Amino acid sequence: MAALIAEQSQSAGHAAVVDELRAQLGERVSTAEAVREQHANTLTWLPVQPPDAVVFVESTAEVVDIVKLCTAHRVPIIPFGAGTSLEGHLNAPHGGVSLDFSRMDKVLAVHQEDLDCVVQAGVTRKQLNDHLRDTGLFFPVDPGADATIGGMAATRASGTNAVRYGTMRDAVLNLTAVMADGSVVKTARRARKSSAGYDLTHLLVGSEGTLGIITELTLRLHGVPESILSAVCPFESVEGACDTVITAIQMGLGLARYEFLDDVQIAACNVHSGLELKQAPTLFLEFHGTAAHTREEVETFSEIAADNGGGEFQWAERTEDRNRLWEARHEAYWAARTYRPGAQAIVTDVCVPVSRLAECVCETKADIDASGLVAPIVGHIGDGNFHVVALVDMDDAKEVETAQRFLDTLVERALAMEGTCTGEHGVGAGKLKYMHAEHGAGIDVMRAIKKTLDPHNIFNPGKVVDLG
Amino acid sequence: MAALIAEQSQSAGHAAVVDELRAQLGERVSTAEAVREQHANTLTWLPVQPPDAVVFVESTAEVVDIVKLCTAHRVPIIPFGAGTSLEGHLNAPHGGVSLDFSRMDKVLAVHQEDLDCVVQAGVTRKQLNDHLRDTGLFFPVDPGADATIGGMAATRASGTNAVRYGTMRDAVLNLTAVMADGSVVKTARRARKSSAGYDLTHLLVGSEGTLGIITELTLRLHGVPESILSAVCPFESVEGACDTVITAIQMGLGLARYEFLDDVQIAACNVHSGLELKQAPTLFLEFHGTAAHTREEVETFSEIAADNGGGEFQWAERTEDRNRLWEARHEAYWAARTYRPGAQAIVTDVCVPVSRLAECVCETKADIDASGLVAPIVGHIGDGNFHVVALVDMDDAKEVETAQRFLDTLVERALAMEGTCTGEHGVGAGKLKYMHAEHGAGIDVMRAIKKTLDPHNIFNPGKVVDLG
Numbered sequence: 001m002a003a004l005i006a007e008q009s010q011s012a013g014h015a016a017v018v019d020e021l022r023a024q025l026g027e028r029v030s031t032a033e034a035v036r037e038q039h040a041n042t043l044t045w046l047p048v049q050p051p052d053a054v055v056f057v058e059s060t061a062e063v064v065d066i067v068k069l070c071t072a073h074r075v076p077i078i079p080f081g082a083g084t085s086l087e088g089h090l091n092a093p094h095g096g097v098s099l100d101f102s103r104m105d106k107v108l109a110v111h112q113e114d115l116d117c118v119v120q121a122g123v124t125r126k127q128l129n130d131h132l133r134d135t136g137l138f139f140p141v142d143p144g145a146d147a148t149i150g151g152m153a154a155t156r157a158s159g160t161n162a163v164r165y166g167t168m169r170d171a172v173l174n175l176t177a178v179m180a181d182g183s184v185v186k187t188a189r190r191a192r193k194s195s196a197g198y199d200l201t202h203l204l205v206g207s208e209g210t211l212g213i214i215t216e217l218t219l220r221l222h223g224v225p226e227s228i229l230s231a232v233c234p235f236e237s238v239e240g241a242c243d244t245v246i247t248a249i250q251m252g253l254g255l256a257r258y259e260f261l262d263d264v265q266i267a268a269c270n271v272h273s274g275l276e277l278k279q280a281p282t283l284f285l286e287f288h289g290t291a292a293h294t295r296e297e298v299e300t301f302s303e304i305a306a307d308n309g310g311g312e313f314q315w316a317e318r319t320e321d322r323n324r325l326w327e328a329r330h331e332a333y334w335a336a337r338t339y340r341p342g343a344q345a346i347v348t349d350v351c352v353p354v355s356r357l358a359e360c361v362c363e364t365k366a367d368i369d370a371s372g373l374v375a376p377i378v379g380h381i382g383d384g385n386f387h388v389v390a391l392v393d394m395d396d397a398k399e400v401e402t403a404q405r406f407l408d409t410l411v412e413r414a415l416a417m418e419g420t421c422t423g424e425h426g427v428g429a430g431k432l433k434y435m436h437a438e439h440g441a442g443i444d445v446m447r448a449i450k451k452t453l454d455p456h457n458i459f460n461p462g463k464v465v466d467l468g
Numbered sequence: 469m470a471a472l473i474a475e476q477s478q479s480a481g482h483a484a485v486v487d488e489l490r491a492q493l494g495e496r497v498s499t500a501e502a503v504r505e506q507h508a509n510t511l512t513w514l515p516v517q518p519p520d521a522v523v524f525v526e527s528t529a530e531v532v533d534i535v536k537l538c539t540a541h542r543v544p545i546i547p548f549g550a551g552t553s554l555e556g557h558l559n560a561p562h563g564g565v566s567l568d569f570s571r572m573d574k575v576l577a578v579h580q581e582d583l584d585c586v587v588q589a590g591v592t593r594k595q596l597n598d599h600l601r602d603t604g605l606f607f608p609v610d611p612g613a614d615a616t617i618g619g620m621a622a623t624r625a626s627g628t629n630a631v632r633y634g635t636m637r638d639a640v641l642n643l644t645a646v647m648a649d650g651s652v653v654k655t656a657r658r659a660r661k662s663s664a665g666y667d668l669t670h671l672l673v674g675s676e677g678t679l680g681i682i683t684e685l686t687l688r689l690h691g692v693p694e695s696i697l698s699a700v701c702p703f704e705s706v707e708g709a710c711d712t713v714i715t716a717i718q719m720g721l722g723l724a725r726y727e728f729l730d731d732v733q734i735a736a737c738n739v740h741s742g743l744e745l746k747q748a749p750t751l752f753l754e755f756h757g758t759a760a761h762t763r764e765e766v767e768t769f770s771e772i773a774a775d776n777g778g779g780e781f782q783w784a785e786r787t788e789d790r791n792r793l794w795e796a797r798h799e800a801y802w803a804a805r806t807y808r809p810g811a812q813a814i815v816t817d818v819c820v821p822v823s824r825l826a827e828c829v830c831e832t833k834a835d836i837d838a839s840g841l842v843a844p845i846v847g848h849i850g851d852g853n854f855h856v857v858a859l860v861d862m863d864d865a866k867e868v869e870t871a872q873r874f875l876d877t878l879v880e881r882a883l884a885m886e887g888t889c890t891g892e893h894g895v896g897a898g899k900l901k902y903m904h905a906e907h908g909a910g911i912d913v914m915r916a917i918k919k920t921l922d923p924h925n926i927f928n929p930g931k932v933v934d935l936g
Contacts (some may be wrong), residue, residue: 202670
């Protein structure tokens, strides 16, 4: 039966699946062009490849049924969270069905004593933190966008708090996933640690929907600190900013956020957020702890900064002042975008060992200057992770080519420094071409795992691993 | 060719491999009975199943050659670190070759600015910390024994510091492994984070030598805190001790160690280490931070403890006083062993959500009392992880049966509380029988991964996954 179906033309199989889904789910299946395009339209410069249909799922059991149907007809499935990924993760190069998780948005449990919670995959990070507001707990992982927890786990997302609280790799205690054979796997129990068998949680975190479809997750939470203090500090040089952070981390200072903005990004933020920050390499900082402890850390940090060419600190302790400061940082992407009206923002990231960060940023800035590109830099400096937002006139073929060459060089530089082609954005389709240079023989292991867990290549095909 | 060889008898293949290895490596291959037995003799009550030979390897390249040879002849390979595992991990039920890593004991690099180091798999944790002594950095993962880093990674070990510094899951940045086809995989780069592809690091950490043979590792290090303060505090009840720790963690206190010893374990420690501790549920604590910060945390913690029936604290700040205190904790295993002379110590561990820990420990103690067993309890209370050391007269068949029933009940109880059958000891052969109850459909995923990465089942066969 399966063999017969496989011999049918792709579109016949796809049409049959869409018909069947519509019979079962009615209005929760959409084939409207606008809806399909929106579900492949991520914040990327890659061309949009829409799915054949979008299904608004409501339960794990429903996902199981859809997976079984799509497996039988060899129709691709692309899970969709909030559509904020950056490397064409949601494209449907072979058509198929986009599974929209926006209706699976329940916080199922909060266990205050265990500092964890259980959520459906479609809950967004802001929604979760709103839900937690009265518990004294919070969920720290904060990519720029209000992404869904399922999408953040699938792409191994992180954000500004990672240096203290970790990334999605650290945040997910266990997850429920529907596998390609329709089985439902819960990857671990709710205990904080376990050494009972292979780590399926971490295998699925970062697999971008190519190995299993995440429907529920248990997340680690953290206590809201008694005192939060924010600051901005300009530096004479990129090296000075980097050395300050390296020393602070070595001394065990527990800052939650060490964010770096280069002079160009500061200029963009000044315009966009109406600020008057000095146009220099700048650190945005956040201290978490007891009142006495943050005061002590502020003092130590100020001394380290002064030793490394740091200028005058601007402090914010009241919530509204802190929010205004961090809003500028969180708006950095939009500030960059509007800094060159009409241009396409090509957002990329790499991550290197912290000791190489200053060198990597400076060489990248030299490369930007030499190429004539406009490209602000903003980074999670404590992790060695930074973003470049290249603002490109897509009608200028030569500029597009320059930008592409710049991106390739950026990745080559990061890899030469023992870094990675992406610290937090993921591979998607856009970074597939760098995977062999990064992983060598590891690619064969990834391919073997993909082939055995998704033998018909229906889970988000064309992403993460090139099947050769 | 491969098919022909597979049809040969097992022992002919094994003998051919041993002959070939001896021709290549000379005295670094041993078939002496004492050496073979010692290499399967772990701290377990499971019968010893020695390998056919022990090879003292010296390089990754050599491991590649051995893997290729053993694959061709379908001969099992069992990696050996320090032989301190607890669940028969090193047994050779189908014979084969034990790879002893004691000669791969080089610290290859320490990157102080990046807080990481690169080591060969045979480096032990104490050796590494001795090496780091003058750097201001340390490696925090501390299972009781002086295990090798390779073995600790393979079993996803942890220890007393995990609540603050994490387990081997968090400590390993990347590792080099020889796969069953002889390829050498480096699982990640040296950057702190990455979202570039499947997480092969975490797939291999905890895989107990069944998926690949770990030869090198890059580890996260931490700065030695300015101030370390240790304390011991008795409690009126197990609940009081647990509630104290839960509240402290919720309040964000950054203690490195929250260790629990029950009244029986305290009695054993008093005898073994010549102490005069009150025979009550007791916490051993360690505060890390700046001098001002640890003082502040001590004050807060003391208040929480007093609210929960905590008695008088005994403090230690000087290194020698701290060491004396912690020596008693680290000697707990030997204290337990000698508490009933002549008995076999059956050491096991489970881990549950912290909110269920008091209930789990109390029910376990009631079970111990009802069964008449002598079994001290010691636990990493901040993680919800505890050990029971059942002291069993192995010549008394009824007592052995009682102990076996007790172990099964302990695991059932932990699983019913959303816990795991092992928090840090691993599966080995001893806990294989609990894996299905714990993982359900996840077992099929583990089996599929094992079969695709080790198609001839030569890597530590009979451990972690039952191939069905």
